[in-house]
Amino acid sequence: MVTKDSPIPTLHEKHSGTPVRLLSVAKEHKDRLYSNKTVPPSVPRKQEVPVLPPDVDRPAFNRAIADLKRLLGDEHVEINDKPLIDGWYMEQPNTHDAFHILEQEDLVSCGTAYPGSTEDVQTIVKWANRHLIPVYPISMGRNLGYGGAAPRLRGSLLVDLGKRMNRVLNIDGHNASCLVEPGVSYFALYEEVQKTGYPLWIDTPDLGGGSVVGNALDRGVGYTPYGDHFAVHCGMEIVLPNGEVLRTGMGSLPGADNTDNPCWQAFQHNYGPSVDGLFSQSNFGIVTKMGVWLMPATGHQSFMFTFVRDNDFEAIIEALRPLALNRVIGNVPQIRNVIQELAVTGRGRAEFYDKKTPMPREVIREHAKKMAFGDVSWFFYGTVYGDDETRAKSLGIIKEAFAKIPGSKFNLPEDMPVGHYLRDRADVCSGKPVLRELDWLNWVPNAAHLFFSPIVPTKGRDARLVHELVTKLHKKWGFDSFPTWCVLGRELHYIANIVYDRTDPDAKRRAICLMREMIAAAADEGYGEYRTHLIFQDQVAATYGWNGQALNKFVETIKDAVDPNSILAPGRNGIWGHRYKGRGFEMWPGQEERKSLTGLPAPQAKL
Structure with a gap:
């Protein structure tokens, strides 16, 4: 069982472990996260275990599992009948979603198979067709914020590719x-x-x-x-x-x-x-x-600009577009809001604001004044690449472009205190993986998060429209807004991070309502998510509805052709196959979320 005191696995011990170079850092992160937990490592399960796949009774399931153990070996098949432990990033579960937005037991697997080769995966797939048991493959199960290791169809058998296929x-x-x-x-x-x-x-x-x-x-x-x-x-x-x-x-x-x-x-x-x-x-x-x-490998220089006014972001994006299109900025830069700079310190929200309502702008401003960067609104993190002359020329062009925004300030990593986030961005932007981004999970007790991730053109007007929509709805549903833009030239990945206490049913309810409303409102303006959490995949897929759902009809046709028994990850990204489609497993907005998990008829709701 993963507990506060259990040793953190290293890469030498486990494929999902921590590099030795980061072991002390990982321990600091784990200690901070566990100091902010208010619940025991696990609570008793209330449902009969293991949860069965749809259309499979327990005798048939037991026969199927015995067959799979015979084919793969007992040690490579595990039943999901033990306590569910959320763990933390470096010791995450493969039994459910560690950041469960529904009840912990809702999106669970019936068990896990651990293939060791492509041939083993073939064996599992053929077994699934014989027994008509749905399987859900994961690589490592760290897709946190989007569903983690949970299967979209409750009771599916998880195929954990990471444990033995990690070369x-x-x-x-x-x-x-x-x-x-x-x-x-x-x-x-x-x-x-x-x-x-x-x-x-x-x-x-x-x-x-x-x-x-x-x-x-x-x-x-x-x-x-x-x-x-x-x-x-x-x-x-x-x-x-x-x-x-x-x-x-x-x-x-x-x-x-x-x-x-x-x-x-x-x-x-x-x-x-x-x-x-x-x-x-x-x-x-x-x-x-x-x-x-x-x-x-090449020469590189990471840097940060700060901007003082809340409404500067439109000008930032307009200045940024030609820099990105002409590859003056060579990487995928980020624009982040000042509230994220408070969160990434690893300090809890209660240290900054002791009320449950969204943190007011004036409170954020007062705390920002005490930080190294001062009273600012936006941060731009970028990197230039190449030899000394190329980098200097690129930085000159970038400085000239951002100087047109009054109050902008340029910073290098060495300008900031030891431990400032810019120093970690410099590692990431030169290909060195880190753990720093875990720190904002201390924002609330038992923190989990959801991402709302629409695609937006790199244009100030579009960015403003989506940002104002997201900000307004966060305020309506009682959440702090953590906006980030990842700039990929012609488009922005707008990443809104909803941080909630996974032990708080009301916070979960509000987070679901917020996501549902943002998806629908953004789609009405023509902005769709590029990636989403399991429980919103049907809604997001349906928003891509041009010409009478032509895209979704096409992918469903492919699904039925290549997977006539619908055994492979049914429901993933809204693709069900004829065996499960329309039986109530879809999760539409406006319905009670848990009802759809039981296979009961789901009311149709207008997107």
Whole structure:
């Protein structure tokens, strides 16, 4: 059982562990998080365990599990009948969503299978078709804020690819690429690249514990020039729902003597249709290997601008667009609000404001005055790359552009105190994974979070519209607003982070209502989420409804063709397949959330 005092696993001990270089930092983060907990590690389960998949009675389930244990070995199949423990980031569960927005027992699996190879995954998929048991693959289960390791369809069997399929299969120093299995974290890949001595960088998200494969398939982002993770993948090996194995790109052409194709990690496409995108944010196959491009190491300089007025962000974005399009700014920069600078100190909200209502702007301002950056509203974190001359020229252009915004101030990491967030951004933006982003989870007791993540054009008017919509609705439902823009040139990933106490039923209710209303209101203006939590996937998928839901009809047609038994991750990203569709498993806005989990008829609600 994960407790406050249990030792933190290292990468030497566990594929999901902490690098030794960060072990003391991880302990500090864990101690802070556990000091803010008000509940025991687990509470007794109220429901009969294990929870069964739909349409499967207990005798049939027991026979199926016995069959799977015979095929994989007893030690590689586990029943989910033990206490549910939320743990924390470096010791997260694979039984449920650690950041449960519903009841802890709602989105749970019936058990977990641990394949050790592509052949084992084939065995599991064929078994699932025989017994008509839905399976839900995860890479590592650290998709926190979007559902974690929970299956979308309650009672599905989890296929945990990370525990035994966690090898870096190849690092090509000349081609600046690698081939990895799903259980390879950013921490692990970084350490392996360092061992080679090759002058190569990885690209990492804010936190380094997630799966390289899983994050790319969910179209996550990092912060170097290679920050669009799916865009820098190159070639996949996939087990299809019928158990057959497919390789994409040049991997579909055998190499000499039936070896791997030498161009598999060099060229993303193949002859004929390129199908890689069908396996991102879908349930059409299980990716067991993925190629990833690495970035040649280069000179770099991270920096920060501060801006004094709340309404400066429109001017910031207008100034930023040509810099991003012309690649003067070379990475995926961030614009963050001042309240996040308070939260990332690791101090609890109660230290700044002792009321439950959203923190007033004047309170934020008073606390900001005491910080190193002073009374400001917005922070811009960016990085330039290249030799000394190139970096100096780029910084000159950026300074000139932002100088047009009155009161803007330029800062380098060495200008800020030791421990300031800018120093950690410098690591992330040069491909070094860290743990700093955990600190804002101390904002409230038992903190969990949801992300609202719409795509917005890099235009001040659009950014203002979405920002005002999000801010207004956060205030309506009683949450502090933590807006971040990740800038990918022509578009912004607007990331609104809803932080709530997962032991507070009312906070959960309000968080769900806030998400539902933001999704609908943003979609009415033409802004859709690129990624969302499990329980909102049906709603978000339905907002992409141009031409009578043409897109969703197309993907459902593919689903029924490749997975006629609907055994692979039914419901993921709103793709159900005919076996489950329309039976009440969907989660629509306006219905009581838990009713849909039981398979009872779900009332239709207007999006």
